[in-house]
Structure formats: C-alpha cells, structure tokens
Amino acid sequence: MNTIVERIADFLKEYSPFDHLTFQELSEIAANIRVVNLQKNKTLFQYNDVLHDSFYVVASGVIHLSVIADAEETILNKCHAGAIFGLRPFFAKNNYRMTAKAREETVVYAIPIAVFRPFVANNTEVLNYLLENFATNTPSSTDNENSRGSQISDTLFYTDKQSEMQYFQTLSYNNTPLITTASSTVSEVAQLMAEMRLNSAVVCEATLPIGIVTDMDMSSKIATGRFPITVSVDKIMSSPVITVLENVSLAEAQLLMLKNNVTHLCVTADGTNKSNVKGVVSEHDLIVAQASNPGVLIKEIKRSQTSNELKQIRVRLTDLIQTSIYKNIPLTHISNITSEINFALLKRAIELSILEMGSPPARFAWLSIGSQGRKEQLLLTDQDSILVFEDVATEKYREVKDYFLNLGKKTTLTLEKIGYELCPNGHMASNMLWCKSLTDWIKQYDNWMNTPGENSNNLSSIFFDYELVFGEQKIEDAISNVVFKNANNNTLFFDFLGNDALRKNSPLSFFKKLILEETGPNKDKFDIKTRALMPLIDGARLFTLSHGIKGINNTYTRFKQLAINDPKYSEIYLNCAEAFLTLSKLRTVEGLKNEDSGQFINLEELSKIDKEKLKNALAPMRELEELIKNKFQLTQFS
Template structure:
C-alpha cells in the first residue's frame, strides 16, 4: 500500500465510527474512497457530483443550514455528512444545504459501500442508527436531542410554536363559566384579559387547588383564583430560552406577546413537537421527589444532559443555563424537604448562590458555592435550625453530584451562615481592606443571587454592596489587578504555551487560563459601573451600554467567551462519553487547525483587554 493510502487509513482509524472497524476492513477502505477538493464558499453537499455518497471531512470547515437558512451545524475535521445515504424518511427530515467556510478536502464513500459496512459491522452501524431523529426516546431516559436532531429549540422561535389564538375571558367571568370555556376549547389554561391588558391566567391546577380543594363557590369571579404575576415571552424569543424560563420557574404556560399585546400562549406540551421537552420533565420529577435518594437519581442524569446538549449543537451559554436551572430546582427542592422535616423557619432567610451557579454558567461537575443570609431578627438559638437546614441541603447537593466546596464556602460553615448585618460588615471589610483573601471571596460573592428569598433580603444586600464598591476606586483597582493574574497561555510567537510533564503534559488549563480571565474582566467592568447583573454575557453587554468598555470590546469578549467555554464543554463531554472524569486540561492537538487559530485570536484579545484594564487602573501599583 502506498504512503497516501496508509495515511488515509490512519486518519479513518482515529475518527468514529471508522475506529469501530477491524483493521483488515480499514486496510481495504481507502481504495473505495475518492478525494474531492472544494474552494471556500462552494455549496455543500456538492451540486454537480454523484449525490449517493457519504462525505468525510479531512481538512477545512463546512457550515450547514436548514431550509429556512438557519445555521444548524458546523463540520470540522473527521465529521461526516451522510444525508445522501439516509433512507427517504430520515433524509427528508434532515435535509440541509451548506457551504464551505474555508478551503476543504473531503473523502467520498459510495452509499452502497456504506450499506455493506453497516450490514457487516453492528458496532459501526450503531453510530448511524443512533443518529436518526425518528428513533423513539423515552422522556425520562434521554434528556435532550440526539446528535442528528439538529439544534431544535436552539434555533426555533416562539412564533413557530404558537398553534392558535389565545383563549381568554374577562376577570368578572364566573369560575364555573371559565371552566366551561376551558372544557369547550380543550385547553388547560385561560388568559384573563381586562380590555387589552393581560390581567392574569387561570389553569386547570388553579381550578383544583384554589377553587375545588378550597371549597370556593363556583359563582365567584375568576379573578379570585387567577395568577396575576405572569412571566411572558415575545414572538422572537428562542424556543430554548422559553424552555429555560419554564424550567427555572417550574411553570407550564407562557403568554406570548408582540408589541406588548397578547398574541398566543405556549405550554410545556408544545415542546414535545420539537422533541426537546425532556428537561421540563426532569424538573417536574425534581419537584415531585420526596427524598435525597430520589433527587440523587435525577442528579445522575445531569452529566448525560451536558453530553447530549453539546452533541446536539448547544453552545456553552445554553448548556450553562440549562444545568443551572436544573441545579436551582434541585436546591429549591432540598430546601423544601428540609423545611418539611424541620418545620417553618423561625425568621426570614435567603439561600445565597455564588460562583458559576449564581452566574447561570454551571457545568455538570461544578462544586458548591452557597451561603445563608438570615434576617436580623434572628436570635442565637435560631442558628440550630439554620445549621440543620444548611447541612441537609449541602449533603443533598453532594449526593446529587455537586461536590462539597474545597474551600468550605458553603452554608454549613457557620462563617457563611450569618445575618444581614454581618453580611454587610463582611462586604464592607472586603471593600475597605482588599487583601488577597478578601479579593478571592469577592470573586465568589459579588456574583451572588438568591433562591427562596420571599422577603428580598438578598436584593437589599446586593443594592448596598454594588453602590459601595462602585464608589471605591481603590477597591476596583485591586479587583482589576487581581483579574490580571490569570493570563492566557500565549507565547511570544503566538504559540500556545503548554504544561510540560506530569499528568497533564502538553495541555493547558482552559478554565483558569482562558475562561476565568474573561469572567474576571466582566466582573470588574460591572463593579466599576454599578451594574447589578451577575451573568458574564449580561455584564459585558450592560457595561458597553454604560460606557465601561467599547461595544466592539464587549462583543469580542462575548464571542471569545462562547468559543472558549464551548470548547471546554465539548472536551468534558468527550471525557464523559469515554467514562473519564471531566477536567479542564485541553490538548491543542485535539482541536482542528481552524479551532486552534480562533483560540489563539481569543487569547490575543483577552491579553489586549487585560492590558487596557491594567493601564486604566494603573494596576502595577498593586502587584
């Protein structure tokens, strides 16, 4: 066999599903391939060649779009395009057209040869069987789309999900008449309109719980049982964002607005048409769970969720939102179970979240960062209750896969289980005396948000500390200097500097050397401008609006964050699929040349933005 054929064989052997083929089959395969070259911008699959081939991308990049012109995926080295070899039903469902994003080389294998390989090698065929979007999935076994189902809710808009005009009535309609209207139209919810204004909504659950179970007369006006405070979405909201809103709030109906006017309603059942409602069902299971053991079983699915979302084309932002919403639901259910066991709390309190969960940027293996904020009404003897509650929740989260914080920044630690007065004192000391430990804790707690906070304790605390920090330029300068300590791993000649030796030889830490620097930059921009948002993307967007950095700078950092975080998520998904514990050590050799090039550009950008921030605050004084 000549050198070129050997090189092709080695390439195929290193990429799934060809790595499932026996060596003798692989040795024969290169002679059955044809090599085709496409210039950048050419249509793909090719229009002028025999369509009955599966294409294997050897070098380059291809962008794929659906019939509506929406980007549904990208192909890189080793990826397959098999739409021309699918059975008619699957091919119609997955039909796409794209173009080469750069000069591209592919191997083409006739569909007849592919069929022979699938028939002879079940493990090879399984790859293609699993990728059909018509394969039945059970909602409790699979929590998101399979690789072939495209991005689904990642690209569809709410306007594509609205099926009918909303069914509505007025607030003075009797409960009996409202129930009749719902029955007549076969709907589980009814919008309550006061003229053109959306006044509220009634669901079948409201009829059961607020009327029948409460013994309320059915001739009472329907506004007596309606929900007045509603979460709404616009027609152009992404389906994924609507799903996350439902998941986070544990609700099943969302009124849809256009220009402030109600034009429709979507429910959790609408998502089943897109085969992507599994996280809704997962959260439903969480709220029905009656023990830590049951929650732990649900928590064990979160790593699978991360893998399937990444394989389905989700970005890191979308994965972080999904996992954070589910973790919020688990945390809230643990709090409810603790209160059911311990009784009502003696005084108001808020459960505080820190770190990636607070920013809604969590991954499946994140550790805990949490605390308790207790009303100043608390007496010393009340701590026994809150200590028991904190231990129950922290132990429960650990059982669900969210391990204890290595630094013990958890509510079970008495230091982080304090009254509002003490928390104000903590933040004041960190701001006035920005020592290294104070800066580390600021990075955790200035990202905070709350769960289970009906009295608004966290909001009161947050407003105070945001104003205090914004007004203290010295503190901001120390935070800026601290943000420059983690530098991107870029050498003098723009090569990626790697770890040498040890367990992580020839890798770099993508979290601490690439992701954390952007998160830290965004935090400094937010604090300097008095911005209350804690999500990194939102901080950068609002900071640009307020002039804390340029719009181009914000947009570039957001793009860099998405690239880096998605590469990290993909790396971890690969490890999880291979039964390995996920980590943050990425080998550049695992990336395509295109990805490595973009990664270097992101590192250059981060370094430039760090230098700019350092000059603004003269951070050399605080080194």
C-alpha cells in the same frame, strides 16, 4: 341559552379558526370559557412560567407578547381583538417561552384545552390553522388595529440571530432503519424486524420510500388472518408514507402523527418522498423526547423525596446537555435550561432538609455563588453557597444560627450525594463563616470593599456573583444595595479587584504559543479554566460592578450589557462575550468526554478546527487586559 355564552359565541365566529365551527360547537366552547380581566401592564404569563390549561383569545384591548433576549426586551407581537395566543400548552410540555402582558385594560377569553381539543381532532381546517401558527418560524410583525387573528408562535425563543424553534425539542430517532422492497414477503420482513428489534420497516423502490410496515400492521392484518404471512409486503404496507426533514421538532412530529393518524414518520434528505431515507421517527421516540424535556425534569424534581431520586435526574440532565451540544443548540440556551434545572435541584435539596428539620426559626436567603450563581455550571463542578438569615434578638441568635448551620450541613451533604462536590475552599452555607445574619453579612461586605488589602485573606471575588436559590428576595436585595453603595467611586476596591483580575496567568507565551502545565498530573495540558475563562469572568464582574449594573451575574450577559452601557468599547465586550461561549463549549465537551470538570485540555486530542477556535478565543483577552489597565489606571500590575 345564556346570553353571555351567546355573546361570546357570536364574537368567536367572526374570527379564524372559530369560523370553521358550527354555532352549536361554538356555544359548547363558549359555555366553558373563563373571562379574564387584566389591568394595564398586568402579566398573564411570563417566560418560563408553568403552562396554563387554556389558550387565549383577545376580546378587547391589546396584549403584547415579548421575550428578553441579550439583555433587552423584544416585542414579538401585539395582539388585538380576535387574536389567538398562548397555544404552547396544546403541543409542548415545557414552560412558556415568552411573556404576555396587557398594554391597556384588556379582556381575554381563556379557552380550556381539554374542551377545545376534540374540535381540533375532528376538524382539519382548525388543526391546519393551529399547526401553521404553532410552527411559524418568524414572529409576525403585523401591528394593525384591523389585523384579525394576527398570530405569533409560542414555540419560539427569539434572538436577534434567528428564531430557534423549540431548541430543546429536537428528536433522537433511529437513523439506521430497516429498508426493504415491495416484493419481499411479510415473513421475511417480520423476521428481520424481530432480529433487529425494530417496530417498522420502510418499503423502498429505487431508494425512494413508497410505504411503511409497522408491528401494528403485522398484528392487525397478519395475526388476525386477513392476509397470509406469505404475501408480499406491499399488500399490507401503509402508503404513501408521511415524510419529514432531518431536524424535525417534537411539536411538528406530534402534529403530523395526529393529523395523519399514523404512528411512524419517515425522515428523508429533503423532507419529501422523492429523496433517500435517513431514518424513522416512532411514537416511542416522542415519549422518550418528552421524558428528557426540561419541564418534565423540573416537575419530577419537585416530586422527589430522596437524594437518590434527585441524582437520577441530574444524570438525565447531563444526557440532555450532551445531546444538545451534539445537536449544536446555542450554548446560551443550554446554559439557561441547565441553570433552571440545577436551581430546581438545589431548591429541592433545601426543601427536603426543612421537611426533616421543621420550619426555620427566621426568614432567610440561600444564595448560590460562583459558577452556580453565574448560571454557568454545565458540568458537575463543586457547590458554592452562602446563607443569610434576618436579624434576630441577641438571646435568640445562637439558637437561630445553629438551626441554619444544621440546615446548611444537611443540604450540602444531599447535594454531594446528587453529584455536586463539596467546595474545597469551604465556601458553603454549612461553614459558620458563610452562614450568618444580615447585619453580619453587611459588615463583611463593608470590610471587604472598604479595606480590601487588610481584609482580603478570605475575600474571594465569587462572593460578588450571587443568585437567590431559596428564601427571601428582600434579603438578597439588601446585600445588593450594600455592594453597589460601596462600589460607588471606590478606587481602592477596584484597584484590588483589577489587580486580582490581571494576576491570572496569560494563556499565550511571548511567541503566541499556548502555555501548558509544566508539572503534576496535568503536565502538558492547557488549563482552560484558570488561563482562559477566569480572566474573562473576572473582567466582566469588574466592569459590571464599576458601571453599577445590578441583577446580571452571567458572564456572557454581562459583556452583552456592557456593550450597551459602554458603547465606546462595545466591540471589545462583544468579542469577549463570543470568546466566553467558545471557551465554555470547549471546556464542556472536554468535561463530558472525560467525565470530569473539563479544566485541563489535552491539545493533542483537539481537532485542527478546535485548536484554531481556542487560539482565536484568546485574542480578545489582550484587549480586555489593556482596557482594565487604562480604566482603573493600574500601574502596579504584578
């Protein structure tokens, strides 16, 4: 036998779960292992990377597993020799939820999942071990040279509030299952299943589940003639029934079906067979859940060839947002996933235009601005973008600009077909004002920022919320350098932006009543965008620019970062962050309900609790307004 293979097999048998396998099995695994050498600080995979086809064991050195939550990096675990990590590809289909980085020179063994999977299916100890680690709810804090096989679940997205397990992997299942008694005949149950179009029936005794009958039982036991159709259903049911809690995740359901070799799980009030039935999870439900899994949607986007295919995916994204809000998944998570899918759609629209037009004549950057640039576009609102191309020789300028204007036009029309309306103010890469060379853009930002009063006709503060969708990172960096250089001690600019932020109408009247629209089609409704969200968005932008905080566009994250950078006022910033989430959620729910932008809210239709939430969320705005006036000494507030 190959000595390297032998050495790896010897190493593995010292650690769990490999100590449950024979030396022959270990040698087969070792023969397929890839040895990966990592330099200090080298990343093996990072948050949101596409899953690898292997999981990993540390052979020597140290791997740190971390996530970035609330604008800070949090170390979840330190993996020493023998530790397994990166189990996510075993059980989930969407991308990595953490980063794995070498803390020193490290060697890891990459074990192909296809090679290892048969050993999992045939060995309960190995499966239980992986199941336990995959479904761990709290990150292990073991930090010890001798901690063998110290684990961390790759399913977690860690925030300081709690670990939300696979937040996008919750399941929809039948919560009005067919319930029958042990004495019912098979023919009666088969008829009910056919009428209700169900593929299972739960057999109960005094409301507690004792077994389950599926269409598989019908075909393998009745259709084959093993039992007559007149027998009572308890003769053919599977028993005991495998039970789970109501909030079962996709991964847990998959594992339980695999482990117990069943196709259905029974959902009960406390997750045991000693409480009432609440529903049934079928294999089909798992397939449906995976189809609306963000990783799957992004893969489909990359394969799409037409705007119509992309439109179908955007419709599924809306369903995903709706389900997630209904399941009370934190809005920050919903926004993160939505913006990844939105960006994949934008990117594919640009790629399809390039495929049609041929290669670009120069390097460029397509930047999303506004709510897309801030990654806050949960609803189908309009598109805002700019295009920056590298400087070219004067004689080529015209031809190059024509190509990019054409690219802008094709792409914005594709995006309109997908469902993103054209920007009514023309803030798009198809507009010759917003499609130009890097030098021209630098002049534009210089003008806006150094003489804001004179050149403010077309200055919209959304031009300071930009995010690269496609193209050269260096071009975006060059724009950022100009913005932050000009922002430094620029009283005139902050005076202009500060007054602009304060000019937004106050949401509450002097008597603390919500100010409603007085005329027009939205009479008597509350404009949550202009009166509540915009002042927070403007305030967050103003303070991040004045503190020189680069690379953070999202309003919620901006406030969280400001609380760290400017601790004296951290309470105001944190209150504003929470208010922004509450208001965004109210607007999104309204928009999904009415299939519009959610801008105008009918207070009559709000529940008492939501009205209270809305009023409470408006309270921090007064403090933010005072802070803006004091920090920037704005007296000419109009």
